[in-house]
Amino acid sequence: MxxxxxxxxxxxxxxxxxxxxxxxxxxxxxxxxxxxxxxxxxxDGVITHYAACLDSVKIGRGFEVFVSVALSVRDRATITSFEEAVCDLPEVVEAHRLFGEVDYRLRVAVADAEAYERCYTNKLAMLPGVAQLVSHPLMKVVVPRRAGLNSA
Known part of the structure; x- marks a missing residue:
């Protein structure tokens, strides 16, 4: 390249x-x-797909929260069950498995704080193997998502 x-x-x-x-x-x-x-x-797979960027407020998903997830057990079955369940939640717009103390970082997008509370209680807390959830509501996007390209 x-x-x-x-x-x-x-x-x-x-x-x-x-x-x-x-x-x-x-x-x-x-x-x-x-x-x-x-x-x-x-x-070559460098460009993997094209997508439209949406205004989250205009589509009713203006309240975003990063959620740190620690699993109680880290065996293959629990990890697989957790990841499959996370993929089925439309509120989870991004999910990453991490190294370190936190096992996963989820980005959840919903309409408002009340919708997040319902999602947290009825969906996130019920995910397989969850030991701890820590919510970090988004204040402001400083750098939008981008790839790490060097200057030309």
Missing amino acids: DRIDRMILRVLQQEGRLPNSELAERVGLTPSPCLRRVRRLEA
Whole structure:
């Protein structure tokens, strides 16, 4: 991956629906080689998919909470059961298994604090193997989600 590939990726992360002709102009290529590079990045699995970024408030999911989860038992069966159950919760919009004291970090998006309390009580606390849940309500997004690309 060279400097131009990184520029393409950076631009596509900001504007994934940008027409190829405009993308090519921004990265200093003509349209054909630019499109070839994008297709190669897709084929190589560097670009895994395209998605729409939604306004969480406008879709009724404006209250976000990061939840640290510690499991009571860390055997294969408990981990598998926990992960399968988490995948079935629509309120969980992101889930990560971690090294360290905390086993998982979940990002939960719901309408408001009352909806989160219901989710916490009726769903999160009932997940297989949960020993402890610690909630961290989101105050402000300082850096939106992005990949760690170096400057071009």
